[in-house]
Amino acid sequence: MTQTAEARCESIIGLEIHVQLATRTKMFCGCALVYGAEPNTHVCPVCLGLPGSLPVINERAVELAIRAGLALNCRISEETRWDRKSYNYPDLPKNYQISQYDLPIAFDGVVEFEVSEVHRRIRIRRAHLEEDAGKNTHDLPGRTLVDLNRAGTPLLEIVTEPDFRSAAEVREFAVQLQRIVRYLGVSEANMQQGQMRFEPNINLRIAEGDRVAVTPIVEVKNLNSFRALHDAVEFELADQLRRWREDGRTLRPGNKSNRGWDDLRGVTVPQREKEEADDYRYFPDPDLTPLPIARERVERMREEMPELPIPRTARFVAEYKLPPRDAPALADDRASADLLDQAKDLGGEPSILGRHFLSFWLMHANARETTIAGLGVSGERIAELAKLQHDGAVNATAAAQIAEAMLTDEAPPRTLAERLGLLQTRDSSAIAGWVEQALAANAQAVHDARENPKKLAAARGFLVGQVMKLSGGKADPRIVGELLDARLRRPE
Ligand SMILES: [Zn+2]
Incomplete structure (x- = not known):
């Protein structure tokens, strides 16, 4: 609740996220996914929707969708169905989009995280597979060109319940979601390439005296940066109060609207009115049979799930005594985080390992434009260096010098310490x-x-x-x- 002179406002915010799945080929055909290729060079009768062509489900996309669903603590459908959604724009010439209407692949999930040290719990309504449309370009004056390379790209659309109460919460959720899908290899989630796009829906519950008003829902379309997402929500919340004072409009069936984000002016602007689900005329795709998903397969995948970035970061802070601000840098790269855990299991003292990773190992990785795992130093040698320092054989400064030598010399850390004259005297x-x-x-x-x-x-x-x-x-x-x-x- 925020307090203004005479009204108390509660923000009601939900979020839809389109995540491009990290497959080599499209959702229903064998065309390769290549960003920035010559227009219309990766198309075929299926993604062009030519008569007589038949779609084939990309099994890898289904696998990644289930993995994402499990990470979002969703239930996974035992059978998932494909529906056609009417779509009358030139960037999808077959006039429909294949999506999932009443049987999404994943549903009823929850994501928990902290924002400014406050614990938040956001429910996930559903996550479904669909294909992306192509892209209209306006490079020639007075003409619109269509590039269909993107048409048929597999997307996972994730829909939350309206559980967010501030722009900061929405932004933090988006950041955490990006970490999760990258960590699991579900998506590269590169926002410059449109691989992760956000559409928040926003309204206000305003209490003034004994009167309560709920403003019409606005969906802001196609935001592709964390900053735009945050700023669009922030602007819309303030502006809805202003608009409500001006026109008194409240939520009614059918008065949900779409707005776009004008990045230069920092304002939302009206777009075409949103179609209700009826207008999309969903119906089951006659070319695709429902897809059964075996329980055993889902259970196997659940067991194979690694520790996810949010809990792993919290553990790293507690176990390796990392500053909370720095911990994600170590936890987010899975191979490097595994290396840290391995060095600990081999007897490296955790807080010394934490300091080594955050200081010189990370520094050397950054300098070589790689990850800590990419430095090629084994967990055994990393653990041994930490042990030398813990036993008092070398001090912290010497450890940093030995680490540098370890990058080019395979000798054991103790041998390097002797050779460099860095062993401490305990005599x-x-x-x-x-x-x-x-x-x-x-x-x-x-x-x-x-x-x-x-x-x-x-x-x-x-x-x-x-x-x-x-x-x-x-x-x-x-x-x-x-x-x-x-x-x-x-x-x-
Ligand atoms: Zn194709």
């Missing part, structure tokens, strides 16, 4: 010798540490530094501290 008698030297050379600091409690900390720090310097940086700082403290307590 107490050697360290005691350096302590005596430091005490003898710095009488003033010793005096301060013993006699003046206010100067103790500074004097002690200085003396530790002197011992480290005498050892060439190799003394184990913990042992230096212990020996030094014992000597400072003892009178001359």
Whole structure:
């Protein structure tokens, strides 16, 4: 609820997302999916809808749709059906789109996530398969050209319940959904290439005095960035209150409308009125038989599901002590996240591994424009380096130097540490010798540490530094501290 001078408004927002499935070929024919190809070079009688051609279901698209459905905690239909939806635009010349009307492949799901540390739970109404239309282009003045390379591209349309209460929640959900579909290889979800497109539907419940009004639902079409999605919802929420004050219109059957997003002006603009489902005249596609989906297949896929990005990130924060802001960078690349878990299972201390991954391993990966897994360093060697530091054989700075050497040298990390002269000395008698030297050379600091409690900390720090310097940086700082403290307590 947001409070204005005299009205209390509750935002009611649902979201439809079109996700392009990562298949090599189209939904119902063998045409390749190639972004940016010469217009109309990837078309055939099926995707052109020529008479006598018969569609064949792309089994890979069905597999990816089930995988996405499971990740969204949906129920999976035991039988899914194909329907024709009337479509009278030149970018789909067969005059219908194959979609799924009353038997979507997945339904009744839920996604849980956090927004600004508040737990949110968004219900998924359904997710169904359909084919994309082609693309109209307006490159020639006064003419519209049609490129049908995209016609027949497999899409998964995901529809949420109107459970969002703010633009920030909608945006965060979209970000999480992109992580999930990429992680599972369901979609590349590249928004510049239109592989993920958003259509929020928005209205307001306004309470003013003892009067309650609900504004007409507006669907904003075809948003293809997180920012546009957020800004369009934000604008529409504010503008609906303004429009309602002006015209008093409230929700009635049939007065849902479509608007587009004008990115330059930052406003939504009216579009053609939305057809009701009746106008689409859905009917079962006579060329495609209903597709049964075996329970055992779904259960097998459910068991094979990896830990998903949202819970994995939360675990990484707890287990590897990663800052919550940085954790997704490690959790989102599945192979690198698996490598981190593997190094931990091989005995690497988790918080040291977390720091190694976030600092130098990630840095080297970025510098080489690859992932941490792409660096080709094994989990065993990554674990061994973390163990060296945990055992006090090397310090954090040395670990970073050894890591760099590990990228080009297959020798074990301990061997590299020796070769680079980075192993720390834990030999107490050697360290005691350096302590005596430091005490003898710095009488003033010793005096301060013993006699003046206010100067103790500074004097002690200085003396530790002197011992480290005498050892060439190799003394184990913990042992230096212990020996030094014992000597400072003892009178001359
Ligand atoms: Zn084709």
